[in-house]
Amino acid sequence: MEMHPRVSDHAASDLDRAIADEAELTAGIRIRPGRSYGFFTDTTLCIGCKACEVACKEWNNLPADGIGLTGHSYDNTTALSADSWRHVMFIEAGVRDDLAQPFQSGWLMMSDVCKHCHNAPCLEACPTGALFRTEFDTVVVQQDICNGCGYCVPACPFGVVDISLLDGKAHKCTLCYDRLKGGLEPACAKACPTDSIQFGELDELQERARRREADLHRRGVAGAYIYGAPGTPGATGGLGHLSAFFLLTATPETYNLPRAPTRPANRIAPSLAAGIATVFGLAVAALSLFTRSAER
Amino acid sequence: MSMNEQPAWDGRTYYNEPQLRAAPFNNALVGGYIFLAGLSGAAQLLTTVMDATRGPGAASTTRRGRYLAMLAPTVGALCLILDLHTPQRFYNMLRLIKPTSPMSLGSWVLVGFGVTSTATAVLQFAADRLRGSRLRGVARITQVPAALAGAFMSTYTASLLSATSTPLWAAAPKSLAVRFASSAVASAAAALGLGERNDRRRRDLDNLAVAALAVELAATLASEHAERQVGIDDGGKQSAGRAAVPLVLLLTSLLLPGFLGRAVSTLGSVAALGGGLAMRVDTLTEGDTSARQSHRSLRFAQPDNLPRA
Incomplete structure (x- = not known):
C-alpha cells in the first residue's frame, strides 16, 4: 500500500488544524475549481458495510429516516431520499455454484448516489435557479433559494432528488461541495474501506474504470461493464455522461437503474x-x- | 461493453421498489391550476376572436370572457403558491428565465397573462361605467397580447409534465399537448356558452366546443396507442369518456330545437367543464402511479424507446 509522502507530516491522531489539501493524502489529488470531479463506484469491490451511508449522514447532518426492517436482504434504507444521499443496495442473485463468475457472484452490492448528470434534468427543470452547477462540475441545491416547488423530483431519471417534509426544500447529494471547497475528499469516498467508491477527476476516473473493466474481463468476469461513462448504458438520450458512474456485473435493471434514460428538456x-x-x-x-x- | 451487448432485461425489479420518484404535487391544486390556466387562456383567446369578428354586437360575450380570464391569475396563481412546500418564497419563481424549464417559462407566461388580462378586465369594468370613454378601444389593444399569452397558458402545462421522467407524461408529449390545448378550448367555449343568452352565438360556441372535444378525443386515443407502443400501458381504465360524453351531448343539443336543445347543451357544457378538470387531475394521478411502478419506468427506459437520432 503506497502512502503519500505528506502523510508522515501528520503523525498525530489528534490534529489541532485541518490539513491543507487533505484530498492529496486520501485520494491522491489536489481539488481545484474549474475541473470536473466525480465518483467511480466499483460495485465488484463493495462489501455492503454502509460506511458510506453513515459517513454521509454524519458529515451532512442528515436526520435518520426509514427506521425499521424491510426484509429486502440487508437493505433497510430502501432508496435515496431527502435524508439519505448514499444507499447501499443488496441483491441476492442466487446460490453460488462452481461456474459462477468471481466477485460478488451470488450477492451483488452497490452504493447508489446522485449521478451529477452532465445535462442534469433536475437543474434544467429548476425554475428558481436553486439547483446550480458548481465550480467542480457537480450539481447542488442552494437551500436558501429553493421554494419547494418539487419540479426537480419527477425530472430526475434516477429518482434521486426528494423534497423533505421537515423543511419543505429539495435535497440530494452535494458531492460534499463544502468539503471540496476545503480541499477534502467527499465523506463517503474517504470512509469507503475497500475503495469501491473512488473520488477523483472525471477523466482520470473514466480511464481507471476502463482499465478495471478490461482487467476484470481478463480475469473471467465477462459481464463487467461501465454504467454512466460516455457511450455506455445510463449516458443516453441526451443526458451526456454521468459524473457519478458505476462498474456493474448484472443488468442495469438489477440495480434499479434505467438502461436508457432520456433528457426531459428535449x-x-x-x-x-x-x-x-x-x-x-x-x-x-x-x-x-x-x-x-x-x-x- | 456497448448497449447492444447487454443481456436483455428479464423483467425483474429491485424488490418492486420504485425506480423513480412521483412528483410531490398536490394533484387537486395543480390539476385545478392546469384546468383554470386552460380555461382562462382559451377564454381570452376566443373572446379576442369574438371581438374581432363581431365587435360591439357581442359585447356581453366579450365582457364575460374577459372576466373569465381572471380566474388563472387569481385563483389559479393561489393554487400554485399553496402547492409550494415553501410558499413564502413564491417570488423566487421570477429570479431568472430558464428555457429548459417549462415551469420557469410558465411562471413568466402567467405573469404576462395576468398583467394584460387584468388590464383588459379593469378597462372593461371602467368602460362599462364611464359612458362614451375611449377605454373600450384601449381594451381592444390590451386583449391582443393577453390572447397570445392565453394560447401559451392553455398548453404549456402539458410541456411541463412531458419534460419530466414520469413515464406516462413523457411517453407521448405531442398528444398530451394536443389534449390539454383542445380541452382548454372546449372548456372555454363551454363556459362562455353556459352564460350566453344569444342563441346564435351559443350555437357557434357549442359548435366550437364540439370541434375541440373531437380533437381531444382523437388525441386521447393517440395517447393510449402511444402508451401501448412504449409498453407502459397499465391496461386499466379508459379515459376517452371524459371527452366523448360532452361531445355526444353537445352534438345532440345542436340537433334538438328550442328549450330541449338548450337544456341538453347546458348539460353538455357542464360535462365538458367537469371532464376537463377530471382529465387534468387524473393525468397527474395516473402519472404518479406510473412513476412509482418500477416495471413500467424500467420498461419505458429501454433502448427501443430512445428518440431516433
Whole structure:
C-alpha cells in the first residue's frame, strides 16, 4: 500500500488544524475549481458495510429516516431520499455454484448516489435557479433559494432528488461541495474501506474504470461493464455522461437503474409546437365560425 | 461493453421498489391550476376572436370572457403558491428565465397573462361605467397580447409534465399537448356558452366546443396507442369518456330545437367543464402511479424507446 509522502507530516491522531489539501493524502489529488470531479463506484469491490451511508449522514447532518426492517436482504434504507444521499443496495442473485463468475457472484452490492448528470434534468427543470452547477462540475441545491416547488423530483431519471417534509426544500447529494471547497475528499469516498467508491477527476476516473473493466474481463468476469461513462448504458438520450458512474456485473435493471434514460428538456419543443398548433388551429376554426354566422 | 451487448432485461425489479420518484404535487391544486390556466387562456383567446369578428354586437360575450380570464391569475396563481412546500418564497419563481424549464417559462407566461388580462378586465369594468370613454378601444389593444399569452397558458402545462421522467407524461408529449390545448378550448367555449343568452352565438360556441372535444378525443386515443407502443400501458381504465360524453351531448343539443336543445347543451357544457378538470387531475394521478411502478419506468427506459437520432 503506497502512502503519500505528506502523510508522515501528520503523525498525530489528534490534529489541532485541518490539513491543507487533505484530498492529496486520501485520494491522491489536489481539488481545484474549474475541473470536473466525480465518483467511480466499483460495485465488484463493495462489501455492503454502509460506511458510506453513515459517513454521509454524519458529515451532512442528515436526520435518520426509514427506521425499521424491510426484509429486502440487508437493505433497510430502501432508496435515496431527502435524508439519505448514499444507499447501499443488496441483491441476492442466487446460490453460488462452481461456474459462477468471481466477485460478488451470488450477492451483488452497490452504493447508489446522485449521478451529477452532465445535462442534469433536475437543474434544467429548476425554475428558481436553486439547483446550480458548481465550480467542480457537480450539481447542488442552494437551500436558501429553493421554494419547494418539487419540479426537480419527477425530472430526475434516477429518482434521486426528494423534497423533505421537515423543511419543505429539495435535497440530494452535494458531492460534499463544502468539503471540496476545503480541499477534502467527499465523506463517503474517504470512509469507503475497500475503495469501491473512488473520488477523483472525471477523466482520470473514466480511464481507471476502463482499465478495471478490461482487467476484470481478463480475469473471467465477462459481464463487467461501465454504467454512466460516455457511450455506455445510463449516458443516453441526451443526458451526456454521468459524473457519478458505476462498474456493474448484472443488468442495469438489477440495480434499479434505467438502461436508457432520456433528457426531459428535449421533449419541450415538440410538445409546445403541437400544443400551440392545436390552439391556433381551433382559434382559426372559431374565427371562421364567428365570421360565417356574423354574415348571416 | 456497448448497449447492444447487454443481456436483455428479464423483467425483474429491485424488490418492486420504485425506480423513480412521483412528483410531490398536490394533484387537486395543480390539476385545478392546469384546468383554470386552460380555461382562462382559451377564454381570452376566443373572446379576442369574438371581438374581432363581431365587435360591439357581442359585447356581453366579450365582457364575460374577459372576466373569465381572471380566474388563472387569481385563483389559479393561489393554487400554485399553496402547492409550494415553501410558499413564502413564491417570488423566487421570477429570479431568472430558464428555457429548459417549462415551469420557469410558465411562471413568466402567467405573469404576462395576468398583467394584460387584468388590464383588459379593469378597462372593461371602467368602460362599462364611464359612458362614451375611449377605454373600450384601449381594451381592444390590451386583449391582443393577453390572447397570445392565453394560447401559451392553455398548453404549456402539458410541456411541463412531458419534460419530466414520469413515464406516462413523457411517453407521448405531442398528444398530451394536443389534449390539454383542445380541452382548454372546449372548456372555454363551454363556459362562455353556459352564460350566453344569444342563441346564435351559443350555437357557434357549442359548435366550437364540439370541434375541440373531437380533437381531444382523437388525441386521447393517440395517447393510449402511444402508451401501448412504449409498453407502459397499465391496461386499466379508459379515459376517452371524459371527452366523448360532452361531445355526444353537445352534438345532440345542436340537433334538438328550442328549450330541449338548450337544456341538453347546458348539460353538455357542464360535462365538458367537469371532464376537463377530471382529465387534468387524473393525468397527474395516473402519472404518479406510473412513476412509482418500477416495471413500467424500467420498461419505458429501454433502448427501443430512445428518440431516433
